[in-house]
Amino acid sequence: MSTATATKAPAPAGSRTGGGALAGTGTLIRFDLRRDRVRLPVWIVALFLGTVSTANNYKTLYADPEDRASVVTTMDSPAGLAMTGPRHYLDDYNFGAMLGHQMLGFMAVMVALMSVLIVARHTRDEEETGRAELVRSAAVGRHAHLAAALTVAAVANVVLALLLAVGLGGLGIDGIDGGGSLLYGFAHAAVGLTFAAVAAVTLQITAHTRGASGMALAVIGIAYVLRAAGDAGGNDALSWLSPIGWAQRTYAYVDNRWWPLLLCLLLAGLCAAAGFVLSTRRDVGAGLRASRLGSPVASDALSRPLGFALRLHRGMLIGFGAGLFLMGAMYGSILGDAEDMLKNIDQIQEALEEIGGATMAESFASMVMIIIAVVASVYVVMAALRPRSEETGGRAEPLLATGLSRTRWVGSHLAVAMTGGTALLVLAGLGFGLSGAASASDGGLFLALLGAALAYAPALWVTVGVAVVLFGWFPRASAAAWIVPVYAFVVGYLGRLLQFPAWMNNISPFGHVPQLPAAEMSWTPMAVLTLLAAGLVWVGLEGFRSRDLETK
Known part of the structure; x- marks a missing residue:
């Protein structure tokens, strides 16, 4: 008499790890952080030191109220406001208001650039080189690469925000207090998260890393131009179309308004969700935009x-x-x-x-x-x-x-x-x-x-x-x-x-x-x-x- 032995079919990859479409995300996060162990600290430290040194320089360059009043007179022009930020900062131009007015818009562009490059490096670049296909042949979910890249970008932005909050708040400069510094730091993080999510969408469109990064950088440029045009022309409606404008309208060190950051988080969430959805409509290594047929002869x-x-x-x-x-x-x-x-x-x-x-x-x-x-x-x-x-x-x-x-x-x-x-x-x-x-x-x-x-x-x-x-x-x-x-x-x-x-x-x-x-x-x-x-x-x-x- 023979005994039949039942063999249980192996569980799907996602079931084994319990992650489904996000299986392996934790491992990829650790791997991405390991790859960026030099790159990310350099970005974060450079942005942090640049901001702190600028704040210290303000105390030296504009020590007297007359000096700051002279800057207000100059900045209160279309060209000056286009280069800096909204006019409301000029109403009480202490060192904190000066930092928020002159630095927040510029640093937001740099943080956005950092975030776009992080997401593109760990997603589209992995697909373009063929490494993503190799990794996803194992127990790794469809959305793991994008989720890991967005998480790494979020970690980098939050670390920068906390460093800015602690570093600026500890300077002991009049007008730069702890509450304003915390808002100032997280305004950077909110902008960074927004454009990281924008990159999550652009990388679905094209099959090339440079094209995906270029489209995301173009969005950053448009956001900056909208902000500059709105502030220079006194048209707040234009500035409210830009995430950079939202961050500046927190009026850190002046009014300390947190609610504009909710707009950044809302847009970041919508773009990230769109990125995940769009990724299901294309093959690995391909883009939503079909490549144009070239000439049969070069x-x-x-x-x-x-x-x-x-x-x-x-x-x-x-x-x-x-x-x-x-x-x-x-x-x-x-x-x-x-x-x-x-x-x-x-x-x-x-x-x-x-x-x-x-x-x-x-x-x-x-x-x-x-x-x-x-x-x-x-x-x-x-x-x-x-x-x-x-x-x-x-x-x-x-x-x-x-x-x-x-x-x-x-x-x-x-x-x-x-x-x-x-x-x-x-x-x-x-x-x-x-x-x-x-x-x-x-x-x-x-x-x-x-x-x-x-x-x-x-x-x-x-x-x-x-x-x-x-x-x-x-x-x-x-x-x-x-x-x-x-x-x-x-x-x-x-x-x-x-x-x-x-x-x-x-x-x-x-x-x-x-x-x-x-x-x-x-x-x-x-x-x-x-x-x-x-x-x-x-x-x-x-x-x-x-x-x-x-x-x-």
């Missing part, structure tokens, strides 16, 4: 290394170009008010006197040019390191297996980085020149400001050279190229205000650029920087030619 440009590299960089180049043109136009709009705005601030006056210049507008423009050049250098670092991402993504190996030489392949990306960076300076100079000449009622400023922007091109080329040297000889340390733009901003802009030693500025390639339009043009440093850039590029290319290619 164009002549795409069949050449330079044309193909330009196609890869096109979206990022267009985005930076639009942003820098707008940035230049916004700074130019306050150029005519620079003298009234800064006349009572001793530290800035000293910095501007060190720069020189026939007028305050010229000195101020020279200082602003450093900021514009640093933003352009962010693009050139990203573009110069694109070959590294192509290599680690396994896309360089099949290209170089053909007759394409390593030098031509890397050189095409470097050519786009260098010419693209120069084009960005031209666009920024055009925006700054057109707006600045109109604001200062001086048509001669247009060409002067355009030339001042172009003067930084050799410094951008040196930045590209540093990046290619690291890529060629020390590929695992390629991210160290970001030190160049960060250091240039710290010593070139903040260093003048904080009176850093002159030798620190000389280490940066941006420190050797003539301070146009305030200073006279000097061609020697321009030639030296150009030769240095050429030498660095050659050294980097030699390193890449002599090392092994990272393969998959």
Whole structure:
């Protein structure tokens, strides 16, 4: 007699873990935090220190009530309000109101950028590289990746909010109290959560990380423009269409209103829910927007290394170009008010006197040019390191297996980085020149400001050279190229205000650029920087030619 043995069918993956569509979320959260163990602390500490140091500087720069009253007079203009925030902060312009007015809108953009990059990195980038499909073949639910990414973004924002609350509240500065600091910190977190959820929607639309991030960044730009237009024109309806406007209308340190943050949380919840729903309507690795059918035959440009590299960089180049043109136009709009705005601030006056210049507008423009050049250098670092991402993504190996030489392949990306960076300076100079000449009622400023922007091109080329040297000889340390733009901003802009030693500025390639339009043009440093850039590029290319290619 035989006995039948019943075999119980294995439970579904989701049942084994008890998570269903969210199975494995906890493990992915720990994994994402592990991957971002350096990236997230750098973001959080940089944003925290930037805010705290600014608050401390306010106490020094605007020590007297007369100084703050002078700032109120200057800020109470369309251009001033567009650059800062709503006018209500100006009614009682203590140090807390000044911090909320001048910093909250700017820092909200930075927090939104951090949140978008976190979500895109741990969702769409995982799908694009094929890792998400591999992970989801195990006991991992459909929504686990997105849920984990949103949770990591939420953790980063809440940690930043608590640090700001404790750090600012402990400064002991008049007008910056504990309750206002807590609201100020969580206003950042609310904006960050909102745009993390926006990214959860945009990443469902396209199959590419850069496209998803670009759409989310465009939403951030629209939100900022709506806020700026509403505050400048006195049209609150426009500002209330922007999450950044909602955060500013908490009036931290003034009225301490918490309820506008509920609007941010409501929008974040709706967008996150939409992201989860939309993710069920597409396949892993695909997007809701169907890819356009291309031509069966590649164009002549795409069949050449330079044309193909330009196609890869096109979206990022267009985005930076639009942003820098707008940035230049916004700074130019306050150029005519620079003298009234800064006349009572001793530290800035000293910095501007060190720069020189026939007028305050010229000195101020020279200082602003450093900021514009640093933003352009962010693009050139990203573009110069694109070959590294192509290599680690396994896309360089099949290209170089053909007759394409390593030098031509890397050189095409470097050519786009260098010419693209120069084009960005031209666009920024055009925006700054057109707006600045109109604001200062001086048509001669247009060409002067355009030339001042172009003067930084050799410094951008040196930045590209540093990046290619690291890529060629020390590929695992390629991210160290970001030190160049960060250091240039710290010593070139903040260093003048904080009176850093002159030798620190000389280490940066941006420190050797003539301070146009305030200073006279000097061609020697321009030639030296150009030769240095050429030498660095050659050294980097030699390193890449002599090392092994990272393969998959």
